[in-house]
Amino acid sequence: MATIINCLRVVPKVTNTNTEPFVSLFSKRVSRLAIVASFSSSTMSYEKELAAANKAASLAARLCQKVQKELLQSDVQSKSDKSPVTVADYGVLESVIPTSVVMPKTNPSSIPYLKTIKSGKSSQALVSFVLENELPSESFSLVAEEDSGDLRKESGQETLQRITKLVNDTLLSDGSFSVSSLTTEDVLRAIDRGKSEGGSHGWHWVLDPIDGTKGFLRGDQYAIALALLDEGKVVLGVLACPNLPLVSISGDSQHSSHDEVGCLFFAKVGAGTYMQSLDGSSPKKVHVSTTENPEEASLFESFEAAHSLHDLSSSIAKKLGVKAPPVRIDSQAKYGALSRGDGAIYLRFPHKGYREKIWDHAAGCIVVTEAGGVVTDAAGNPLDFSQGRYLDLDTGIIVTNQKLMPSLLKAVRESLDEKNSSL
Ligand SMILES: Nc1ncnc2c1ncn2[C@@H]1O[C@H](COP(=O)(O)O)[C@@H](O)[C@H]1OP(=O)(O)O
Ligand SMILES: [Mg+2]
Numbered sequence: 001m002a003t004i005i006n007c008l009r010v011v012p013k014v015t016n017t018n019t020e021p022f023v024s025l026f027s028k029r030v031s032r033l034a035i036v037a038s039f040s041s042s043t044m045s046y047e048k049e050l051a052a053a054n055k056a057a058s059l060a061a062r063l064c065q066k067v068q069k070e071l072l073q074s075d076v077q078s079k080s081d082k083s084p085v086t087v088a089d090y091g092v093l094e095s096v097i098p099t100s101v102v103m104p105k106t107n108p109s110s111i112p113y114l115k116t117i118k119s120g121k122s123s124q125a126l127v128s129f130v131l132e133n134e135l136p137s138e139s140f141s142l143v144a145e146e147d148s149g150d151l152r153k154e155s156g157q158e159t160l161q162r163i164t165k166l167v168n169d170t171l172l173s174d175g176s177f178s179v180s181s182l183t184t185e186d187v188l189r190a191i192d193r194g195k196s197e198g199g200s201h202g203w204h205w206v207l208d209p210i211d212g213t214k215g216f217l218r219g220d221q222y223a224i225a226l227a228l229l230d231e232g233k234v235v236l237g238v239l240a241c242p243n244l245p246l247v248s249i250s251g252d253s254q255h256s257s258h259d260e261v262g263c264l265f266f267a268k269v270g271a272g273t274y275m276q277s278l279d280g281s282s283p284k285k286v287h288v289s290t291t292e293n294p295e296e297a298s299l300f301e302s303f304e305a306a307h308s309l310h311d312l313s314s315s316i317a318k319k320l321g322v323k324a325p326p327v328r329i330d331s332q333a334k335y336g337a338l339s340r341g342d343g344a345i346y347l348r349f350p351h352k353g354y355r356e357k358i359w360d361h362a363a364g365c366i367v368v369t370e371a372g373g374v375v376t377d378a379a380g381n382p383l384d385f386s387q388g389r390y391l392d393l394d395t396g397i398i399v400t401n402q403k404l405m406p407s408l409l410k411a412v413r414e415s416l417d418e419k420n421s422s423l
């Protein structure tokens with residue numbers, strides 16, 4: 001039986017409605033034995049997949065931390081040194097930005113390499129490689145933000161070499177991989193694994209290799225966000241948040257020091273949400289805030305006003321009776337912080353015309369829901385991850401606990417009505 005179960009793990013998944021795994025032997029022709037494996041998402045344990053996802057996201061976090069550290073050190077150097085700065089001065093940053101870009105001496109958030117930064121591609125190559133290596137399967141599918149695009153052009157060769165070195169150095173630092181090193185071709189292939197369109201059938205991994213790029217460049221919050229869809233439903237999610245303090249970031253936090261940073265949140269359908277430090281402390285179960293009183297609730301929103309309508313959030317907060325000013329942080333670290341009760345509400349209302357992508361919410365959504373929270377669109381509908389690379393939703397995304405959701409939805413409806421009637 002153990003052999004059969006091992007076989008089943010690598011057989012592309014077939015769905016049915018039974019509650020127990022079963023094996024059918026079409027045995028009349030003994031020479032042509034076929035094994036049909038069948039699981040429903042409620043009986044799958046996803047244990048192996050979760051372990052692989054944790055490993056992949058943690059390694060990607062290590063890679064990103066290294067790049068961000070270099071980025072910030074370089075910025076300090078550029079401020080004390082008045083000479084023009086080029087990427088040649090940026091050490092490991094050379095692996096993530098084209099050498100043709102001349103870096104200004106100012107704050108990273110104003111640097112024009114925003115559009116060309118390649119750290120996401122390194123992180124994506126690493127996660128894609130680790131997942132495939134840990135979970136060999138013919139049906140591997142990955143929906144991810146980045147592609148290999150300009151790395152395949154002549155002008156991208158130097159950057160590709162540097163990305164390859166960064167990925168190999170990170171794999172080597174883990175010590176558990178048998179491969180000696182990836183070639184540039186392996187890296188391109190790993191990145192382009194992320195081209196899947198997802199959908200409502202089978203398994204699809206969903207990855208944002210660096211979520212919150214602007215926070216990453218500023219030295220603030222960002223996340224590596226990885227989730228697994230089974231038949232269009234999120235069944236596991238991992239959020240690595242390298243800069244998130246291990247203690248609460250809520251406004252009334254008693255902790256004077258936020259020095260210890262680096263959180264890994266992970267959740268599996270029906271099994272709750274856990275958090276551990278990225279250094280590998282033992283996991284602790286987390287739960288969303290249980291407050292019923294909006295006056296006590298603190299509210300999260302995007303740091304970037306370009307990503308979410310801050311005026312609308314403040315109108316909703318006022319109607320609801322929230323007293324504290326909003327806590328503005330980048331990336332899906334907001335979902336992680338909310339899952340452990342640092343805040344009670346997250347509002348996200350992008351500007352008109354912006355289409356939300358599944359990799360910006362899949363991992364965060366299960367991390368919050370398994371911790372007892374609720375994630376819906378502005379009309380109160382659950383998010384639908386089965387429609388391909390985009391989320392098709394009504395107006396915005398709102399997140400809170402079950403007790404506050406009805407009054408939050410009411411406040412959202414009223415504020416949206418007011419906004420629409422004033423147009
Ligand atoms: N104009 C935009 N409106 C809303 N979200 C955006 C916009 N541009 C990028 N994003 C994405 O929003 C997410 C971060 O938002 P926030 O930090 O405000 O919560 C990121 O996924 C970011 O992409 P990316 O993953 O490339 O950083
Ligand atoms: Mg993102």
Ligand SMILES: [Mg+2]
Pocket residue numbers: 120145208209210211212213
């Ligand atoms: Mg991203």
Ligand SMILES: [Mg+2]
Pocket residue numbers: 145213
């Ligand atoms: Mg992006």
